[in-house]
Amino acid sequence: MVYEISETKKIGIGLIGFAILFSFLGVILFFDRGLLALGNLFFLSGVGILLGWQSTWQLFTKKLYLKGSIPFFVGLFLIFVRWPIVGIILEIYGAIVLFSGFGPSIKVFLSHIPVVGWLLQYPFQLFDHLRRLIG
Template sequence: MAYEISEQKKIGFGLLGFGFFFSILGVILFFDRGLLALGNIFCLTAVAILLGWQSTWTLFTSRKNYKGTVSFLFGLFFIFVRWPVVGIIFEVYGCVVLFGGFWPSVKMFLNQIPFVGWIIRYL
């Protein structure tokens, strides 16, 4: 593999996996706000560990990402005030705006994983 994964990145990917798992489980269980909030906490922590604290702060506070940051924070707010469907809609939009620039890097990384890369190349 071209990339070497450090222990810190392994922890970050593990937290990201737990975040996605709890978020999906929260949606499947009729938008359970506890599971959705737990998934959000895991995902935000994973992003901070993978990118670094300073890069994460810069990502969320840069001028071109204000729309995504505000949308994501409104989504968190709506989940905490018991409107999880509206919160998920805001969060998905915020994530797409915030992390839209990362998709080429993610695709290149996934192409190098043996089984996943084969599936991505043939889709």
């Protein structure tokens, strides 16, 4: 199965990649508030471009997802008002709750990338091989 990725989706994926980079640097550099804020802005704009603005709005405002979106935005607010450690913890919790439904789709997408797909499938292949040897 081949996935066709449009140019706007490539930009969205790139922005999410920059968000991960800036957030990682912000945590490594003792929770630098500016880098964490840039990472959050890149993440929100990347998700908006990747999913579409209306779908992103529905994702964050649907009653089912409020359990994840409220901590995410409270964490974002706390980063802006100089509480970066508590803010990043709330954001991580909110992001896990919000985007846990995308797990199977992300796994299928990553398994089709040449090196990453092999790295994801290797532990399962090794376990299956060991199971055949033992039993």
